[in-house]
Amino acid sequence: MKKFAVFGNPIAQSLSPTIHQMFAKSCAEDISYEKIEAPLDGFEATIDNFFAASQTVGCNVTVPFKERACAMAKHKDDAVVMARAANTLMRNDEGELCAFNTDGIGLVADLTNNGLDLQGTKVLLLGAGGAARGVVHPLLNAGIESLHILNRTIEKAQAIAEDANNPKVTAVNHKQLLADYDVVINSTSASLSGTLPTVPDAVLANCHLAYDMVYSKDNGATVFMAHAEQLGAAKQLDGLGMLVEQAAAAFYIWTGKQPSTASVIEYLRNR
Incomplete structure (x- = not known):
C-alpha cells in the first residue's frame, strides 16, 4: 500500500484525504492518505519521520508550512522557485526530497474546465502573497495577453513582476487598472474572514469572470463572489475546482496516473 498524507496546522478541515481516496479508487491504486497536524516548531522532523517509512511515496503541504517545505527540498520545480513555496513533496530514486507547486496548474485546469479559453485574455490578480506567486507561470503558459497584479503594498506586487521576468506581468496601482479585464482572480484570503480585497467596483462590474481562490464551506458564494455578482460580473467561481x-x-x-476530476468536484459540491 502506498502511503500519503497532508501536513498542516490546523489540518482537521482538509478535504485532501477524501479527494485522493476517490482518485485512488478511480485509478485502481491501493493507498492510505491521512491528515497530520505537524507542530509549528517540528515540521521538518515530522516530514523526515514520515518519509522514513518504506511505503511512503509523497505528501501534500498546506499552511503554514509551504515555505518550509520549499526550503527542505533539494530539487524544486519552476513553480516552487517562483512561489517560494511547495504544496507537494516526494522522494526520488536517490532518496532526495523533490518539491512541486501544483496550485497554478489547478487554477488553469479549473478555468479551462469551466469553458474559459485563456489564450489572449487580460487577467487581474488581486494579492501578492504565495498564492499569487504560484499561479503566475501557469497563467503565462496558458497564453494570456497580460497579467496585472494589484496589492495594497505595491512593492510586493513589483517583486513578483520582477521575478516573473516577463513583459506581460505588471504591478499596477488603482490609476493603472484597465476597464475591461476578462478575469479578476482574488488570491487573497479575505473571503475567509468575510472581508473584501480592495478593488474598484467598476473593475468587477465589467469583468467576464470573478474568481475566488478560496471556497465556502457551505458551498454557497464567497463574499467576493456575491459582491462581484451584485456589481454585474458575468460569472463567478470559487476555488473548489482548483483544489x-x-x-x-x-x-x-x-x-x-491522471485521475478524473469532474465526479470528485460534483461530490464535494453536493456533500
Whole structure:
C-alpha cells in the first residue's frame, strides 16, 4: 500500500484525504492518505519521520508550512522557485526530497474546465502573497495577453513582476487598472474572514469572470463572489475546482496516473 498524507496546522478541515481516496479508487491504486497536524516548531522532523517509512511515496503541504517545505527540498520545480513555496513533496530514486507547486496548474485546469479559453485574455490578480506567486507561470503558459497584479503594498506586487521576468506581468496601482479585464482572480484570503480585497467596483462590474481562490464551506458564494455578482460580473467561481485539480496534478506526479476530476468536484459540491 502506498502511503500519503497532508501536513498542516490546523489540518482537521482538509478535504485532501477524501479527494485522493476517490482518485485512488478511480485509478485502481491501493493507498492510505491521512491528515497530520505537524507542530509549528517540528515540521521538518515530522516530514523526515514520515518519509522514513518504506511505503511512503509523497505528501501534500498546506499552511503554514509551504515555505518550509520549499526550503527542505533539494530539487524544486519552476513553480516552487517562483512561489517560494511547495504544496507537494516526494522522494526520488536517490532518496532526495523533490518539491512541486501544483496550485497554478489547478487554477488553469479549473478555468479551462469551466469553458474559459485563456489564450489572449487580460487577467487581474488581486494579492501578492504565495498564492499569487504560484499561479503566475501557469497563467503565462496558458497564453494570456497580460497579467496585472494589484496589492495594497505595491512593492510586493513589483517583486513578483520582477521575478516573473516577463513583459506581460505588471504591478499596477488603482490609476493603472484597465476597464475591461476578462478575469479578476482574488488570491487573497479575505473571503475567509468575510472581508473584501480592495478593488474598484467598476473593475468587477465589467469583468467576464470573478474568481475566488478560496471556497465556502457551505458551498454557497464567497463574499467576493456575491459582491462581484451584485456589481454585474458575468460569472463567478470559487476555488473548489482548483483544489481538486491541484490535487490531481499531485496525484499524477506521485503515480503517473491522471485521475478524473469532474465526479470528485460534483461530490464535494453536493456533500
